[in-house]
Amino acid sequence: MKDNFEIKEKFDESYLLKVSGLFKKFDKLDVLKGISCEVKKGEKIVVIGPSGSGKSTFLRCMNLLETPTFGEIWFEGKLLTPVDPYLHKTIIRKSKTYNKILTELLTANPDKSAEDFDEEIIERIKKEDLLKKNEGSTFNKSVKELYNQFFQNINVTRQKIGMVFQHFNLFNNLTVMGNMTLAPVKLKLKTKEEAEKRAIELLKRIGLEDKANVYPSTLSGGQKQRIAIVRALMMEPDVMLFDEPTSALDPEMVGEVLELMKELADTGMTMVVVTHEMGFAKEVASRVLFVDEGIIKEEAPPKEFFANPKNERLKEFLSKVLI
């Protein structure tokens, strides 16, 4: 057991963000019940679903604003969560439990080979949660070592994951300029001058350069959200997460925010968007996910997703939303 596990299903370079087997429990409430999803570079994923289905939690798990109960999240080859041994067959195969069960089964059925039982044993170990019960400290140590190998401080990772919130969450104690320059300057990614120059550029792009020195309380909802988006862009993220960016806006202002998001999508930004805007999903998404009851019930390109949904629950949902 001294040797490290080798993760065969190691991080695939073509994926920017990989979520596997995500579970999230709030006290006794299961919000997410095993979500797996991969986001490739440049992809625009739109997540839709009824309220309380866990789609926001799913998004917030991606940058660890919520800590998942089980499951792994990979971002650019880095592991954000502890290693979940159940997700890696190589790890399970190396465990004592696996070998014990295998020898038992082989002595019972001498005519069969080890491969025949492989799937069965892995399933059984997962189902009965045997690793936690039976494995000792050496196993845990190896898993931990493996984790350390891929571990990166979450604060460093988050710099590359932009996030836009439903309620904008602009810093009320800072001006628009302060909001935009705080993180890049504090984290020493840019000097103050560079950051201010970039901020003005971005503000010009959204036509709000005259608002640079005002406090957020004087802005309209649409303006706030657009500034929240460019604030996230100041960090030059590799992926942008949008948590219902238009849900708290007046209907009038939804357009301007969606327009900016579309512009952003056109620049090739990787995006994961939780939204109720079906029009946006149809137009921009490269894939649409339907999340309900904590699992992904349907996953398809927008054309297929809206034209002929397969899942019953999705059909019902779409019939209510698309009138």
Place this chain on the structure above:
Amino acid sequence: MEERYVVLPFYGLWKMFQDIITIFANSEARGYLFQGFWHTLVITVVAAMIGLVLGFIVALVKIAATQSKLMKIPGVICNIYTTVIRGTPVALQLVLMCTAIFAIRGFTPYAAVLTFGINSGAYVSENIRAGIYSVDKGQLEAGRALGLSWGKSMVKIVMPQAIKNIIPAIGNEMIALLKETSIIQMVGSTIGALTFDLNVASTTIYYSKNIPVNSYVTCAIVAGVMYLVVVYAMVLIIKLIERRLRKSER
């Protein structure tokens, strides 16, 4: 003897007026009052400093305890601290500190100041905690999502907003502290020592043979008015700070 039974309207007030004149005309009385006033100020300011620093630390530890396992034990200690300090009379704490914990000759006044500081810290910590919790959770989340650490987000984003909400409550606590310091007479009232505060001064004036005052009430009222002056000055300072802080909102 008969004079005592003559009750004239406003006779008492007239006597008090006479006393006030006596007190302010007498240089010894003025000296006591000035010394008491000064000592009260010193005790309050030092205790307030201790209280604010302690309260701030305790509040942060308590909040951090909800965030990480590492801070669990310090969090429990802080909880015990606020429970015990807020749950027992300050007079008891004062006597305990000055006669048992710091039973060192000459150290009594400092032990007393420390007691007031520690006592105030418990109340201040709860005020600060409430102020921090009054800031929308999204503010911290937005900071964290940009890659700022918990500490940096706290210092740069949450605290500046919390302070605005904390100031009125802190002002309240400081005013209460100022008047609470008057119980320092329990552990000493020697002229010249730090324990000789405004309240002690008023008593000393009454009992002094060289100052012919008629009633204790007058002495107490004079001291009371001086307390009021300090409190009013504090209120003005608090208002000024508040106005400064609120400016950033517009």
